[in-house]
Amino acid sequence: MEIIYMLLAISVVVALIFFVAFIFSVRKGQYDDMYTPSVRMLFDDELVKPKTENNKSTKHE
Template sequence: MSAIIILLVISLIVAGVFLVAFLYSVKQGQFDDEQSPPIRILFDDTPNSTKHQ
């Protein structure tokens, strides 16, 4: 009985954390541009060629 109540509380808290994370990410604009981040991550930090071969 009390185990169920504890589990209930935990499950609601975990779900709540995800809800807050979702709302936060929408607010930050993480879904505004879905095209550039996947491209951006592939770039080197510094250009590796100064002259074209």
């Protein structure tokens, strides 16, 4: 029976640690921008590489 009380106390301490971490992250602004991360994944692959003339192969005869 004593182990149940000890496990209950440990679980309350762990829950309080997670709650404090959540409150800390909210105050630091971790969850402020909800729109940009969902849209960013749509536009990651649209990087344009500049075209250069040095890439063309020329043959000297």
